Amino acid sequence: MKRPLKIAVAILLFIVFSLGSGFYYTVRTMNMAAEQNEDSVISNTDEFVKGGRRNILLLGMDAGTIGAKEENNRHRSDTIIVVSLDTQNKTVKVLSIPRDTRVKLGKYGIQKINAATALGGADLAVKTVKDFLGVPIHNYVVVKLSSFKNIVDALGGVEVDVKERMKYSDPAGGLYIDLYPGLQTLDGDKAEQFIRYRGYADADLGRIKAQQQFMEALIDKILKPSTLLKLPKIIDIVQENVETDIQPMEMMSLANFARQMKRENIKMYTVPGEGKNISGISYFIPFQNELDKVIDEVFYDDGSVKVAVLNGSGTSGVASKIASRLESQGFKVVSIGNADSFDYGTTTIVYPQDKKDEAEKVAKVLPKALLEEKSDSNISLPTVIVGKDMIDE
Secondary structure (H helix, E strand, C coil): CCCCCCHHHHHHHHCHHHCCCHHHHHHHHHHHHHHHCCCCCCCCCCCCCCCCEEEEEEEEECCCCCCCCHHHCCCCEEEEEEEEEECCCCEEEEEEECCCEEEECHHHCEEEHHHHHHHHHHHHHHHHHHHHHCCCCCEEEEECCCHHHHHHHHCCCEEEEECCCEEEEEHHHCEEEEECCEEEEECHHHHHHHHHCCCCCCHHHHHHHHHHHHHHHHHHHHCCHHHHHHHHHHHHHHHCCEEECCCHHHHHHHHHHHHCCCHHHEEEEECCEEEEEECCEEEEEECHHHHHHHHHHHHCCCCCCEEEEEECCCCCCHHHHHHHHHHHCCCEEEEEEECCCCCCCCCEEEECHHHHHHHHHHHHHCCCCEEEECCCCCCCCCEEEECHHHCCC
């Protein structure tokens, strides 16, 4: 029943630290985080290409099993959000993924997506979200439950328009919600009540809407000049409750990006779908066609090159490997399949006449590939035909 909005802390990392003397605080914070997490290895994140779009997975952890020792506790991610930063156009797009989304978690079979962190930590969560959305994830941020209320209190509360009466009691879980409608300043305790409430007609989607409403209000509060005076205390709270693979110099770059960003250039999205009961378990089932459109708008509206990958080598898995390499560099792989034959010795990028510039961009990732212009009506975008020369790469 713990439903904290962890995007709050992440926004602090990328926006608050950039204000005023934020560069100093950023380096201080991230150096400490690096020292604390130097032994942790996350292998599923993708390499970020300078100048491209950076996708950061934000995971807000629940309290785990009440009463369990921390070393044995398994925390689920109650808040799962991908923040996509377009460094060229100075925009931020935030995609919320319902925690009950039904996915396949490798050897663990069908699960709710929030189980990934409990079963395999941040590494499995990164892989799961990558597979679910079909986009690269360059960094991750994991935030503990305990920091949420403290940060809101450190800010002096956040002004929110509560849309409806919120009343709920769960003595066993230590949860008591009692909020009235109207514009009001929520302290840490009331803010937690607001974002943990689930008594909406549309269930988890209603909770996500409330989270996004709170996030917008939080950003407005953070951007006020008076917040600068509260930075040291906020950073002390954050650095004890955040795990991330973002390095200090990368954070400096993000801070510079945030300094140039305007409030109106932050847009919120939610995975479209509906709740369903399957075999006695309540899941969130995405509407795939609608989700594909959302993915295009969030991750690929900045001129990202669309590309197809075909296996011309006859070796299983090689096309998928090349597709993953291209996706990690910001390309959108729209299809993977087999070529007209398996006799291609050299990898070839075929393209229509009007896509030469895009094909040359693909060739920078695959420098050994041949470029070949084709007037075939079946070729409408750069298409990589993977040859036998890529089998051992």
